[in-house]
Amino acid sequence: MKKLYKYLFVSRISLSNNLVYVENFIVRNFFLVFIIYIMLMLWQNIYGQKGDVIAGLSLRQMIWYLIVTEIITLSRSDVFNEVSVDVKNGNIAYMLNKPYSYVFYCFSNSLGEIGVKLITNATIGLIIGVLYVGPLIEFKLTQLPFVVLSILLGICINFFIHICLSLTSFWVEENSAFYWIYSKLVFTLGGMLIPIEMFPEWIERLARRLPFAYITYGPARLVVDFSLSNFASVLAFQLGYLLIFIGLSTFIYRKGVRALNVNGG
Structure with a gap:
């Protein structure tokens, strides 16, 4: 319990620090309005040519799908750069004897930033969704806890993949090339730009087995087309991948610490 309290304390401090700059988050993330507007114009033309339903989604559902994928993608911390800098300049050497796990310290410290970003992005996303295409009438309030859980798990998977990449x-x-490649995989195979149903069948099958789809596609699809069976499937993959990347991040960190050669600081 004492170990958990340490990380909760770090998260509370991080949240307090980030709440000071909540106005900056709102202003900085307001370009979500322009991203979704461009997507709306694009998909209006596509639906005008292809029909009323694409990949099982109406235009309204498609725009809400894209809003959710953008909210998840933008609600990330800067842990990749922070950890990479700590390792490269030698600051990590001063953290080795601290009474906490470095990986879980980073996670706890990022929760404040992630929480503020998620709330501000979700608020902006809800407003522009209603203004652009109207409310998502298919969505029921009883589905909200399941959807929120899936979104949070997607964000957590994204975090631990980021920290795995940064620890290289x-x-x-x-190692910035690793981050660039990963972000493009989320953009495509993760269904951030278009639902993976629109890919060729063999790519869709592959995407459904990879972790990228359970960061953005899975939660967003649940928002616009919810069912308990789909939720159970998405949840199983999310929990599995989350455990894998938590374990992988701690493994990489321990291996890295053993081979640590401090070049700075």
């Missing part, structure tokens, strides 16, 4: 700094001096 122990061996690779310039």
Whole structure:
């Protein structure tokens, strides 16, 4: 219980610090309005040519789907850069003897930033969704706890993948290419740009087995087309991948610490 309290204390401090800058988050993330507007114009043309339903979704559902994927993607912390810098400049050496796990410290410290971003992005997303295409009449309030859980799990998976990539700094001096490749995989195979049903069948089958789809596609699809069976399937994959990347991040960190060669600080 004492160990858990330490991380909760770190999260509380992080939340307090980030709440000071909540106005900055709102202003900085307001370009979500323009992203969704461009998507609306694009998909209006596509639906005008293809019909009223694409990939099982109406235009209204498609725009809400894209809003949710953008909210999840934008509600991330800067842990990749922070950890990479800690490793590269040697600051991580001063954290080795601290009474906490570095990986879970980073997670706790990021929760404040993630929480504020998620709330501000969700608020902006709800407003522009209602203004652009109207409320999602298919969505029921009873589905909200399931959807929120799935969104949070998607954000957590994203975090632990980011920290896995950042910890490659122990061996690779310039690891930003890994982050770039990963972000493009989320953009495509993760269904952030278009639902994976629109891919060729073999790519769709592959995407459904990879973790990227359970960061953005899975939660967003539940928002616009919810069923308990789909939720159970998405939840199983999310929990499985979350455990995998938590374990992988702690493994990479321990291996990196053993081979640590401090070049700075």
